[in-house]
Amino acid sequence: MQNSEAAAAQSASGLRLLDRTLRTLTFFALPAAVLCLPVLDLLADNRLDFEFGSFRAFYILEGGILALALTLVLFAASSRKWIYILFAGWLIGNLRIAAATLGWDTQWLGHDISPALVPYVRKATSALYYLLTFALFVELFEHELAQLRQPRLVRLGLALGFFLLAAAFVLPPSDFVLLTWWIASAGLITAAIIIWRLRVVARSGNIVWYSASLLMVVAAGAGVLETLGAMLHIGTASTAYVYWVTIFSSSLLIALAATEAERALRSKQSASASAASADHDALTNTLNQKGIEQRTLRGVRAISRGEPFAMGYLDIASLKTVNDLYGHMTGDDVLRQACARVSAKLESGHSLGRISGSELIILLCNTFFDDAQLLAHSIMDDLQASPVYIGARALQLKASMGLIEVADPKQAPQDVISAAARACRLARRNGTNQIVVHEYAEVAKAEHSQEFQLLREFSAGFSPRNLFLVMQPIMSLKDPYNSLDFEVLLRMRDASGNLVPATTIITAAEEGGVAPALDKWIIQTTLEWLDKNEPQLNNTNFVCLNLNGMSLNDAHFIEEFFSTLQAYRHVAHMLCIEITESIALRDLNDIHTFIEQLHSIGVRVALDDFGAGYTSFSYLKQLPADALKIDGSFIQSMTARPADVAIVEAIVALARNLGMKSIAEWVEDSATLETLASLGVDYVQGYAISYPMSPETLLQASCCVDFITDKTVQGFVRKELAGYA
Template sequence: MRDAVENFLNTAAARILPAAVLVIAGLAFFWHLRQPVQDRGIPLALTVWEQTSSIARDLPFIAERLSEQPSRASVETRLSTHPFWLATKAKAPPEGGNWAVEFPSRHAMDLQCWDRHDGRLLGQVDRDSDNGGALKATRGGFALNVAAGTEVVDLICRSTFRGPAKLTAQVWGAAALNAAEDQFQRIGSMIEVGLGVLAMSMALIATINRSRLYWAFVGWLFVSMRMALLSDGSDFLLFGMPLPAALLTPMRQWTVCTYFVLTVTVFGLLFRQEMIDIGARWLLRLQQVSCVLMLLLCATLSFEQVLPVLWIGSALLFAITLPQIYRTLRRPHSRPALWYASSIVVALVATLNEVVAAAIGQQALMRGLNSVTAAIATALLASAAVAEHMRTDRRQREQAQRTMKAAYDDSPIGLFTVRDGETIVNANPAFKTMLGLSASSEALPLACVFGDEVVGEFLMLNAMAAPAALDLQARPLNGGANGRDEGGERWFAIKASTIDGRIFEGSLQDITERVRATSRLEFLVNHDPLTECLNLRGLSRKFERAQQPPKTLAYFDLDRFKLINDLYGHGAGDAVLKQVCERIRSQLGAADLLARVGGDEFVVAFPHASIAEASQRCQNICALIASAPFQIDTQRFALSISGGLVATDGFGDAELKEIVSAADTLCRMAKKRPSERLVVMDGGDAFFKHHKNELELIGCLERGETPEGLFLMMQPELSLNAPLDSLNFEVLLRMRKPSGELVPAQIIIEAAEAHAKTAIIDHWVVSTTIAWLEAHASQLRKTQFVGVNLSGSSLNDEAFVEDLFRLFEYHRDAVSRLCIEITETVALTDMVHMQRFIDRARDLGVKVALDDFGAGYSSFGYLKGLSVDALKLDGSLVRDAASNPASMAILAALGGLVRSLGMKSIGEYAENLPVLKALVAAGVDYAQGYAISRPVMPERILEADSAADFITDPEIAAFVRKLQARDPHTIPLFSERADAALTGMLH
C-alpha cells in the first residue's frame, strides 16, 4: 500500500500536476487575450509644478507658479519624492450624467484637489483612508467624481509619488469608469488565480521532489504574480487584504529586487550543467555575486535609489547572459533553454509593445498583449521550461535505473535485498553463484544461507527501525560455491544498510584470499619469517592475552656470528640460524616459547619453569650450540652462545620489554666473561640497582638529553723522562645521582653504546673539558696534553664529527692541549676514514693517540698508515712486565718502535714500583696507574705542580726524583740477576 501511494504521488508530481497547471494557466492566458481592449478616457492637458522646498505656500502663489508652466499631456516625476502641483480644466463628456476626472497613476500615494476660482477643497484621499469628499481611489490611481449638470471644473491638485510615476488626467463618464473598474478587478483576480494556482501546484511538486529548483521556481511564480499586479496597478491588495501605505513601497521595492534575484537563481539552477558544458561557469559565479549585491543594495537604499541600479544591472546582466543562452540553444537536447528563451522574448515583445504604443499615442499595437498577458505568458513558458527539465530529469533517472539494473545483474559483486531482516527477496546472479544457489531461487530465508550470527545482526537492526549499517565477515552454511575445497573454507564480506530497518540493501564479496593473506600477514607480523619462531611483538602478545608474564626469561646472543655472514655470505648465515633454532627448540618444554629478536639474538620464555629448571635448560642450550659445528654444504661452522636468565617475580608489574632488557643486560655481562657462558640473576639488590641505573640512562639518552649528574675526574700521567716538569692527565667520566649514589662509568658507556647514543656523552665530555681548560689555562702551564677518550660509534657519526670540529675551530687555544684517544680496534675498522679524522684534528693542533694498543689484533704494519702522536700500551702488556721476561721483551720492542716512528708511548696499569722501572727500562715515555695516583677531582689537579705531586709511596717518590736528576745508566731498575736476564733477551 505504501509503495502504491509513493508511486501515485511521483506520477502526479511528474505528469498529472504539471499538465493540469499548464491547462489552467493557459486558459487564464487565452481568456485575458480575448478580453476587449479597455476603453480610455478623454485625455486632459496639464500644467505641472514640482515643489522642491518644504516652505508652505498659499493657493494663489501655487496658481501663479502653475500659470508659468507649459501645458502638456503627461509629465514624468523621474523618481522624485517632492510634492507635485497640477492644474487642469475639464469639461463634461458628451453623453452627460455623472462624470469623473481620473488621475491614473499607481505610484501616487495621496491626492488633494481645490476649485481654482474660489479655493474650495473638493476632496482628499490617500492609500490608507478616504477622508471624504469627491475624491476616491479607483483602478490604480484616484478619481474626482463630478455631479451631473456641472459642465466645467477648473482644478488645482497636489500629489506625492513613490516610484517612476507618470502624471496624466482623463475625463470619464461614470458608467464607463465603473465598467473599466470592474474589468480592472477581474484582471487582477485572474492574475492572482492563474499564477497563484501555478505557484501552489509547483509547491506541491517541489515538496514531493525535494528539489531546490522547484522551490526557487515557486518563489519566482509568487513574485511574478506580484510583479504582474504591480504592472497592472492592482498590487494594493495581498490575497484580498489591503496593504497599508507604509508597507506598499517597501513591498514594491523588495518585489522588484526579489524578482531579479529569483529570476537569476532559477536560470542558474535550470542551466547550471549547460553553462558548465559550454565553459560559462564564470557566468554562474557572476550571477551569484549580482544576487548578493542586489539584496545588500535593496536593504540599504531607498526605492527610488534601487530602481536605477536594478534597471542598469538587469540590462547588463541580460546582455551578458543572452549570448550564452544562444550558445545553449544551438546545442542539441536544449528544450528547457528554448522554452526559457521564449519566455524572455515574450516579455521583451510585450514591453516593446507598450513602449512604442505609448510613444505614438496608441493604447496598444498588438491587441491583448501587454504587461499582464506577458507576465502570464512568461510564467507559462518558464513553467514549460521547468516541466521539460523535470521530464529530462525523469528520463535520466529512468535511464539510470535501467543502467543500474544492468549493472546490478552484471556486477561481479553479489548484491541482495533483505526484507524485515530475515528474507532475501532479491539477489543478482553473482550472489547466487557465490553461494551455490540456483538461478531461480527467490524469497530465500536468510537463515538458510548464513549462520545465526549474521541473522541476529539483521534482526537487531530491524528491531531498531532506524537508519543503520552493518559490516561483517562470515562463512556461509554450505561453504560457498566451492564448498570446503582444497583451499579451505570460503569467507565473505557482507555490507548492508537500511533507512528504516525494514529494507536492507547489501553486497557480498568473496574475501577468502584476503582473509588468508591477512592471516599470513598477521603471522609475519608476530613471527620471524626466516626461522618462523616468534618475534618480540608476537611474544609480547602471547603474554598480553594470558595477562601473566612468564616465570623466567632468557636472552641469548650468538658469539662471532657476524664472521659467518662476512666470510661466507648471508645465505650461509641464514642456514646456520635455522639450525640454531632447531637446537634451541630441542631443549625446550612444550609450553616454552622461542623468539628471534635480532640478527643473532634470541629470547626464550619459560611460562612455568623455576629459575633452577630454566637455568638447567639454558645451560643445555649453551652446551648444545657449542658441542658440534654447524654443517652447511661442505662448510663447518663452530659457534658458541652467551645468555642471561632472569626470574620475573622481582619485576612486579613491569612490561615484558623491561624484563627482556634486564636479560639482555645479563647477556652482555656473560659476553665479557669468556669462562661463563650464562649469567643468572641472583635476585639481589645489586643487579636491580645496576639495571635500574642503565634503564634510566637509556631513557634519558633516547630522548636526546644529556644525563644529569655527570662530572669529570682526572688521572695524572707521569713523564718518565722529566717527571717534575709536566702535569698531564686523562679525563675520566663519572656520574652522581641526586641521592649521592655514584654510577660506574662502565654502566654509562655500556648503555650509550648499546643504543648508539655515545655521541651525546662524548660531546658533553669534550665540551666540558674544553670549557674547564679555558677557565683554568693560567694554572695549567705545565700541561702539554689532556687525554680524552672518544668511542668508535661517535667517530662513525658524521653529524657528531662535524660538530666536534666546529667546537675545535671555535676553541683553538684550549684544544691545542687535547689528546684524543682512539681505541686501536676502532682505528683499524676503517683506516682511510680514521686517517682523514686524524689529519683534520692535527691541523687544528689536536693530538691523537691510539688507546689499548696491543689488546686487539695489533700489527706494526698499520702504524705506517696512521700518523698518530702517541700509543697507549694496553695494561695486559704492562702489568707483568717486571716479572715476565717475555712481556718485558715485547714492551722494550714496542718502546723502541714508537721512538723510531717519532711517537710518544704511554704505559697503562703502572700499579707499583717494579712496573715503573720496567717502563723506564723499555724506554716508555709516560706512565699511568695507581702507582702514581688514582683518579682525582679537577680541583686537585689545579693544586699540583706536576704529576709527581700525587705520588704517596715514599719509594716511588724517591725513584721519581732520581729520574728527574738521573743519568739513565746510573739508576738500577732490577736486581742484578733480573737485569742480566733482560740484557740477554734484548741482545
C-alpha cells in the same frame, strides 16, 4: 582575376565541407556506431541462456571506446584542436558510468581500486561526466550559441557542474546521489531549452545530427533492456522472484562455491603468513621485537597460574668485528649459524628472538630457574665448543649472557627485557663468555640500584648535576721528569654522597639517549679548564678524552664538537681523543675522515683498548692514529703470563713501525712498570704512578713523578729511567 577568385572560393568551400564531414563523422556518426555495434552484436546473439560468452560485446565496447579515445588524443596533438581531447575524456566518462552501472568500476585497466577510494571515485566520476558533457556541448555549438546571445544559461549549466564536483569530496554518498539527480535534472532542462532555441532560432543542422545520435543510443539501450528481461525471464511489470538455480546450472554453482572456498582458504593462509611475518625477524626467522614482547607478556601472565618464567639475554660480541672485517653478508651468515645452534638447544615452550643487531632473547616459559641456568650454561658451552665457518676460515664465537628469573605477574615486558639487558651488560664487564644470573630478589634489588635511579634521571633529559671531572697522570718513560700528561675521567656522586662508578654513568647515559649530551659537557668543561689554566701546564703535551660510540654516530654532535674545537683552537691542540678499537672498526671510511678533520685542527687521536677484540693489524694502515693504548687486560696479567708479554711486545713494535706512540694502562706495580720499560713502551698510566685526582691537585705538580708514592717505583724511575744515581 575572376577565375582565380572563383577557384579560391571553390577551394575554401571544399575545405569547409571536409571539415564539416570530419566533425560529423567524429562527433556524431562514429560515437553512435561504437556505442551501438556491440549492442547490436548482443541483440543478434539470440541466446536466452546465460553464458559467459554473452559478455563478449561488453568487452568489445570497452576496448572500442578506449581505442577511440586514444585516437582522438593523437589527432588532437597533431591538429592542435583540443576539442578532441575534451571529447576523448567524455567517451572515457561514458565508459566509467557504464562500468559503475554494471558494477565493474572497482577496477581500472585490470588493477583493483582501493575499497576506501571507490565511493570518492564514483562521486567524482559522476560530477566530471556532467562537466565534460556540458562543456563538450558548448564547444560543439560554439557558433550557434553565440547567435542565441543567452550566456547566462551556459554559465548556469557549467556552474552547476563545478558545484557538483566540489560536493563530491564533502558529501556522503546518499546526499550526493540526491544532489546529482537535482543538478542533472536542472542541467537537462537547461540543455533542452538551449537545443530547442538552437533549432528554432539558429536553425542549426548539427543539432539534427546530435539529436539523431541520441535517439540511436536510447533505442539501443531499450533493446538491451528488453533482451536482458527476456534472458532472465522477467516481464516488464513482473514482480515474481527469480532464483539463481533457474539461471545457473547446479554444476556451475558447485564450481563457483568451490572456487570461492579455495579463494577464502588462500586469503586465510595469506593472513596467517602476514601475521607470522609481522612478529618474526626476516634474517634469522626468529621473533622480532614485537614478537618478543608478545611472548614475554604471555610468560609474565602465566606466572599467576603457577608457570615459572625466565629470560636470557645473549650478546654475540664477536659479530660486530665480523661485520666490520668481512662485511654484513658474512656477519648475517654467522648470526644465522649462531641462532641455529641456540634453537637446537631449546625445548617445547621455549622461544628465541632477535632484539637488535647481535643481541638475542631466549624466552623460557614454564621452566624452573634451576633448569634455566643449566640450559644457559649448555648454550654458552655449545657456542664455544666448535667454531663457525666463514668459507674455509674458522671463527670462535665470543658471547655474554644475562639470565633473570621473572616472578612478578604484573611486570611490563619492557621492564623484563631491560632487567635481562642489565644482567648481560654485567656479564660483558666480567669478560667474554661469561654468564650473570639474577634471581628474582636480585632483579628487584637491581631495579633500585644506582644505575636504575640514574637511568630514570637521564630519561628525563641530561643534567650535569652531581657530575665532576678527575684527572689521572700519564707518565712518559722516556722523560718522566718533564711530562705532566693526563687523562680526563668522569665521576659522579649520588644523593647520598656515594661515588657512582663511571661504567654505571655511561651505561645509563647510553640507555637514556643522552650520551652525546654527556660527551658535549665533558669536552666543553675540559676546554674551558685548559683555557683558564694553560700557563700552569708547561709540561703537558697531551690530554686524553674518551668519546662514546653513540656520539660518533650522531651527526649533530659531530658538527657541534668541531665548532667547539674551533672556538678553543688555541688549547684544542693539547687534546688526544681516544676511540676504542671496536668503534674504529665499524666504519673505517668515516673514522678515517673524522681523524683527518681532527688532525687539521691539531688534535691527536689514540686507539683505546687496543688488542681487546679480533684485531686485524692491517686496518691500522687505514687509520692515521697518533697512539695505541694497549688493553689493560694484557698489562694487568703480564707478569704472570709470558704470552701476554709477547703480545704487548708485538703491539709496541707495531706502533713504533707505524710511527705511533704506545701507552700502557692499568700499570699497578713496580714489576709491571719495569717489564714495560724493557719492552720500549712510551707512556704508562695506572695506580703505580697515581690514582685519579682533582684538577686542583694536578696543578700543584710539575711532572707525573711528583705523584708517585711507592718507594720501589720511585727508585726505579729515578735510577733506571732518569739516570740519577
